[in-house]
Amino acid sequence: xxxxxxxxxxxxxxxxxxxxxxxxxxxxxxxxxxxxxxxxxxxxxxxxxxxxxxxxxxxxxxxxxxxxxxxxxxxxxxxxxxxxxxxxxxxxxxxxxxxxxxxxxxxxxxxxxxxxxxxxxxxxxxxxxxxxxxxxxxxxxxxxxxxxxxxxxxxxxxxxxxxxxxxxxxxxxxxxxxxxxxxxxxxxxxxxxxxxxxxxxxxxxxxxxxxxxxxxxxxxxxxxxxxxxxxxxxxxxxxxxxxxxxxxxxxxxxxxxxxxxx
Amino acid sequence: xxxxxxxxxxxxxxxxxxxxxxxxxxxxxxxxxxxxxxxxxxxxxxxxxxxxxxxxxxxxxxxxxxxxxxxxxxxxxxxxxxxxxxxxxxxxxxxxxxxxxxxxxxxxxxxxxxxxxxxxxxxxxxxxxxxxxxxxxxxxxxxxxxxxxxxxxxxxxxxxxxxxxxxxxxxxxxxxxxxxxxxxxxxxxxxxxxxxxxxxxxxxxxxxxxxxxxxxxxxxxxxxxxxxxxxxxxxxxxxxxxxxxxxxxxxxxxxxxxxxxxxxxxxxxxxxxxxxxxxxxxxxxxxxxxxxxxxxxxxxxxxxxxxxxxxxxxxxxxxxxxxxxxxxxxxxxxxxxxxxxxx
Amino acid sequence: xxxxxxxxxxxxxxxxxxxxxxxxxxxxxxxxxxxxxxxxxxxxxxxxxxxxxxxxxxxxxxxxxxxxxxxxxxxxxxxxxxxxxxxxxxxxxxxxxxxxxxxxxxxxxxxxxxxxxxxxxxxxxxxxxxxxxxxxxxxxxxxxxxxxxxxxxxxxxxxxxxxxxxxxxxxxxxxxxxxxxxxxxxxxxxxxxxxxxxxxxxxxxxxxxxxxxxxxxxxxxxxxxxxxxxxxxxxxxxxxxxxxxxxxxxxxxxxxx
Ligand SMILES: Nc1ncnc2c1ncn2[C@@H]1O[C@H](COP(=O)(O)OP(=O)(O)OP(=O)(O)O)[C@@H](O)[C@H]1O
Ligand SMILES: [Mg+2]
Numbered sequence: 001x002x003x004x005x006x007x008x009x010x011x012x013x014x015x016x017x018x019x020x021x022x023x024x025x026x027x028x029x030x031x032x033x034x035x036x037x038x039x040x041x042x043x044x045x046x047x048x049x050x051x052x053x054x055x056x057x058x059x060x061x062x063x064x065x066x067x068x069x070x071x072x073x074x075x076x077x078x079x080x081x082x083x084x085x086x087x088x089x090x091x092x093x094x095x096x097x098x099x100x101x102x103x104x105x106x107x108x109x110x111x112x113x114x115x116x117x118x119x120x121x122x123x124x125x126x127x128x129x130x131x132x133x134x135x136x137x138x139x140x141x142x143x144x145x146x147x148x149x150x151x152x153x154x155x156x157x158x159x160x161x162x163x164x165x166x167x168x169x170x171x172x173x174x175x176x177x178x179x180x181x182x183x184x185x186x187x188x189x190x191x192x193x194x195x196x197x198x199x200x201x202x203x204x205x206x207x208x209x210x211x212x213x214x215x216x217x218x219x220x221x222x223x224x225x226x227x228x229x230x231x232x233x234x235x236x237x238x239x240x241x242x243x244x245x246x247x248x249x250x251x252x253x254x255x256x257x258x259x260x261x262x
Numbered sequence: 263x264x265x266x267x268x269x270x271x272x273x274x275x276x277x278x279x280x281x282x283x284x285x286x287x288x289x290x291x292x293x294x295x296x297x298x299x300x301x302x303x304x305x306x307x308x309x310x311x312x313x314x315x316x317x318x319x320x321x322x323x324x325x326x327x328x329x330x331x332x333x334x335x336x337x338x339x340x341x342x343x344x345x346x347x348x349x350x351x352x353x354x355x356x357x358x359x360x361x362x363x364x365x366x367x368x369x370x371x372x373x374x375x376x377x378x379x380x381x382x383x384x385x386x387x388x389x390x391x392x393x394x395x396x397x398x399x400x401x402x403x404x405x406x407x408x409x410x411x412x413x414x415x416x417x418x419x420x421x422x423x424x425x426x427x428x429x430x431x432x433x434x435x436x437x438x439x440x441x442x443x444x445x446x447x448x449x450x451x452x453x454x455x456x457x458x459x460x461x462x463x464x465x466x467x468x469x470x471x472x473x474x475x476x477x478x479x480x481x482x483x484x485x486x487x488x489x490x491x492x493x494x495x496x497x498x499x500x501x502x503x504x505x506x507x508x509x510x511x512x513x514x515x516x517x518x519x520x521x522x523x524x525x526x527x528x529x530x531x532x533x534x535x536x537x538x539x540x541x542x543x544x545x546x547x548x549x550x551x552x553x554x555x556x557x558x559x560x561x562x563x564x565x566x567x568x569x570x571x572x573x574x575x576x577x578x579x580x581x582x583x584x585x586x587x588x589x590x591x592x593x594x595x596x597x598x599x600x601x602x603x604x605x
Numbered sequence: 606x607x608x609x610x611x612x613x614x615x616x617x618x619x620x621x622x623x624x625x626x627x628x629x630x631x632x633x634x635x636x637x638x639x640x641x642x643x644x645x646x647x648x649x650x651x652x653x654x655x656x657x658x659x660x661x662x663x664x665x666x667x668x669x670x671x672x673x674x675x676x677x678x679x680x681x682x683x684x685x686x687x688x689x690x691x692x693x694x695x696x697x698x699x700x701x702x703x704x705x706x707x708x709x710x711x712x713x714x715x716x717x718x719x720x721x722x723x724x725x726x727x728x729x730x731x732x733x734x735x736x737x738x739x740x741x742x743x744x745x746x747x748x749x750x751x752x753x754x755x756x757x758x759x760x761x762x763x764x765x766x767x768x769x770x771x772x773x774x775x776x777x778x779x780x781x782x783x784x785x786x787x788x789x790x791x792x793x794x795x796x797x798x799x800x801x802x803x804x805x806x807x808x809x810x811x812x813x814x815x816x817x818x819x820x821x822x823x824x825x826x827x828x829x830x831x832x833x834x835x836x837x838x839x840x841x842x843x844x845x846x847x848x849x850x851x852x853x854x855x856x857x858x859x860x861x862x
Binding site: 045046047122123124126127130131132210211212213214219222223225226227228229 | 353429443
């Protein structure tokens with residue numbers, strides 16, 4: 001029998017399936033390294049508080065009950081602002097996905113207004129909406145509106161045209177085509193737009209709470225920054241990231257449920 | 263106009279000569295400052311060659327908020343800093359990295375600086391003097407700002423609770439102006455030139471001045487602990503030049519006539535090009551005069567007031583309990599500090 | 606219901622796709638539409654069912670609607686055109702939802718259409734869980750659930766493999782035997798045309814014109830019998846002769862020239 005050689009294996013790799021514990025281990029390692037450099041004096045408290053100090057600041061927030069107050073105030077603003085911006089964005093984006101006129105008007109207007117930093121508009125927002133809740137909600141809603149418009153109308157653009165023709169061939173009225181074919185077909189794109197817009201809402205809560213807010217995570221972070229209380233500042237930032245993680249987790253669950261047909 | 267031009271020419275010649283002859287041998291130092299008239303002893307001392315005379319080559323780094331000035335000095339990005347004293351400053355100083363060495367602005371009776379400005383409606387409804395602010399809504403920049411402190415002291419003086427004022431932290435002067443114009447707040451605290459502007463537009467009424475209510479030490483020149491320990495001689499030279507600047511500033515801007523009215527003469531006119539060069543946004547001559555607040559000509563601090571400030575911020579829970587003024591005050595560079603506590 | 610196409614021409618901008626096409630489809634028959642690639646078959650089918658406005662000419666119908674007909678002109682698509690987010694049942698019921706039927710009647714109609722297409726056990730499956738053949742069965746069920754007067758099929762089997770195609774052809778034949786729905790069937794596959802159609806309309810290359818209409822003499826039920834194999838093979842080769850040269854030329858043309 002002639003000599004045999006095994007065929008060399010050249011597949012494998014390029015398959016970044018998640019490794020469950022990797023993220024936890026990485027987190028723990030980073031925090032441990034941080035604590036070590038803090039307690040060894042390598043990282044002076046002047047520049048960065050130690051994780052323990054941050055934890056203490058968080059504990060103080062919990063003890064004094066300030067945490068619930070700040071969370072409640074911010075969550076209310078975020079939820080309301082996000083909902084208003086999202087509903088507006090869905091309506092405008094859908095109109096732009098369907099009507100040529102809406103698109104020709106909406107596209108340049110959106111492109112012109114999207115990049116305006118909302119913080120620059122704060123004095124105007126104060127004049128229009130006052131310094132109570134409406135201006136804070138409006139800041140977040142404005143930030144959420146434009147990315148939602150863009151993700152909605154691109155998602156509607158992406159719905160296969162043959163599905164619309166199918167709907168027409170069965171005599172579905174236009175409203176039914178929008179409701180039963182366009183919107184569900186655009187849902188994956190709209191949902192991934194939610195990921196972006198919810199992050200923007202979290203980012204903007206700090207800007208929103210620049211306007212005369214007594215409570216709220218953003219107000220807390222701002223006050224800590226102004227007072228150079230870096231431990232509280234980092235604690236507030238940690239709270240925001242936790243909130244971001246929670247929202248992202250919730251959205252993943254929602255996606256998995258709504259898009260189970262994929 | 264002619265005088266201004268001559269002064270400018272003389273300045274230029276001086277700057278050029280100084281720059282060419284000695285720059286190699288001079289010691290480099292830097293300071294963080296805000297582009298305000300209140301920083302101008304530094305600008306004057308630099309432009310008139312007082313630092314050069316001490317053998318210092320000064321670089322002025324302009325910042326746009328008080329906080330970064332303190333942070334830059336604490337972190338060693340600059341050797342010195344000059345700005346207002348806030349809760350944030352004390353928290354930073356309490357970490358041991360900063361030393362206050364001389365005075366900057368002070369709210370001194372007779373010198374307008376920060377005003378209480380009411381919106382016209384509230385004014386009509388009876389908000390006529392700062393003591394009436396009890397129970398009102400007042401816009402400030404931030405929690406722990408100098409404005410916050412002023413209100414706290416005001417409440418103490420008139421015997422009402424600070425809690426009775428609804429404080430609205432609005433982060434910036436434009437936001438505060440907008441809130442006043444939109445009648446979202448009954449009053450704000452704001453510096454003189456802005457206060458005059460609001461009154462001119464009919465958007466606000468000046469109902470009083472902080473110096474009439476609660477005089478206090480508002481700003482300071484400071485350096486890092488590292489500088490004081492490692493380059494003491496340099497700090498001494500710096501302070502000498504700075505004090506020549508404050509003296510020149512006082513001569514130009516802090517003079518009064520026999521009746522106690524402030525008067526500005528040719529000296530103020532001569533210094534205008536310097537203000538024009540450094541102050542942002544570029545001021546009109548009358549803006550400079552409106553903004554020229556009191557700065558002790560000899561750089562002396564109202565020491566007891568700094569102790570009081572720290573105690574007040576600590577009582578509000580805005581400054582950490584272990585912050586101790588004794589540790590960040592270095593009174594050895596300037597003679598004759600006022601009201602030094604004896605302990 | 607009869608369908609009459611009269612002098613229909615169609616242009617896409619400068620491109621002439623159809624030129625003076627006239628033909629009549631008789632009630633209950635199945636007409637196959639063949640012709641070289643790009644000759645305008647899909648265009649003609651779209652015009653026949655009212656999805657496309659012809660540049661010239663008109664399309665008429667005559668005769669009564671079948672009983673219970675909800676959507677007279679109904680299509681079955683080459684790419685199935687199923688909504689991936691609806692189950693099999695949901696996809697079929699989509700065609701009924703705007704007709705104001707009671708929930709009970711709708712469920713009944715859907716269930717019987719599914720049963721007819723052998724989909725009863727898959728009612729709650731999503732399209733992605735189905736094979737290509739099963740997906741097209743859903744497309745067929747969705748079409749017959751509305752009891753169409755005219756059924757338009759645009760290459761309904763061309764996305765499927767040969768074995769699945771064979772099975773589905775039998776299903777279609779069974780359905781036609783029951784419902785006698787007037788059908789127009791576009792295909793590239795001459796064997797399909799010969800197996801399924803009563804008459805076969807051959808179009809010329811673009812711009813498409815009716816070149817010839819050929820009847821299939823053998824009754825549909827008997828076409829699987831061995832005795833007819835030869836006659837059918839001859840018919841198929843005759844059709845191939847008719848379109849071979851056209852197809853060769855069409856093949857060299859640029860698609861959108
Ligand atoms: N919407 C359109 N716009 C412009 N040209 C089109 C359009 N639809 C089809 N055409 C062109 O018209 C001609 C006829 O197209 P049609 O799809 O009707 O042909 P077909 O016979 O169905 O082709 P195939 O065998 O490839 O399915 C082709 O050349 C095609 O490129
Ligand atoms: Mg086609």
